Amino acid sequence: MVKVILSQSYHYPLAKVFSALDHINKLARLKSDLHSYRIARDEEGLQLIDVDIRFLLKRFPMRLKYTAVPQKYCELKILKGNLKQYEYRYTVTGDSVSATVTAQCTIKLPFRYFIVAPLVRAIIKRRIKKELTLLEKILQTTI
Numbered sequence: 001m002v003k004v005i006l007s008q009s010y011h012y013p014l015a016k017v018f019s020a021l022d023h024i025n026k027l028a029r030l031k032s033d034l035h036s037y038r039i040a041r042d043e044e045g046l047q048l049i050d051v052d053i054r055f056l057l058k059r060f061p062m063r064l065k066y067t068a069v070p071q072k073y074c075e076l077k078i079l080k081g082n083l084k085q086y087e088y089r090y091t092v093t094g095d096s097v098s099a100t101v102t103a104q105c106t107i108k109l110p111f112r113y114f115i116v117a118p119l120v121r122a123i124i125k126r127r128i129k130k131e132l133t134l135l136e137k138i139l140q141t142t143i
Contacts, residue, residue, distance in 0.1 A: 002121045007102040008132040017099040018092045021074045024066045030131040084108035103128045
């Protein structure tokens with residue numbers, strides 16, 4: 001199992017930070033994994049998407065559920081697929097002056113992939129750092 005937790009603070013109000021994450025289309029700007037997804041269902045606070053996630057050289061087709069609980073957290077979770085667990089959770093805390101985003105990733109790879117788990121952990125940590133940096137750039141450009 002691979003688990004990575006990273007946090008970053010922003011000097012923007014909680015509502016503005018959360019609004020940058022509240023829909024799958026907005027999250028797809030941050031996550032390189034979601035560059036070719038298809039929305040299967042789109043409702044307020046809930047989206048179902050079909051996507052092929054790539055780890056190293058292998059592609060894993062999945063159906064993911066994206067849930068957004070206003071002003072609290074956004075969660076991307078597996079519904080169907082070859083992985084036992086695939087979950088990203090973005091928790092937003094703060095007030096009207098600043099906000100903190102905590103990104104948590106939990107992935108259970110198939111059995112034979114346990115050897116490459118440290119490499120996958122390093123890759124995911126790098127991706128999350130990149131996502132949090134990109135989120136700050138997006139917040140700077142939006143009014």
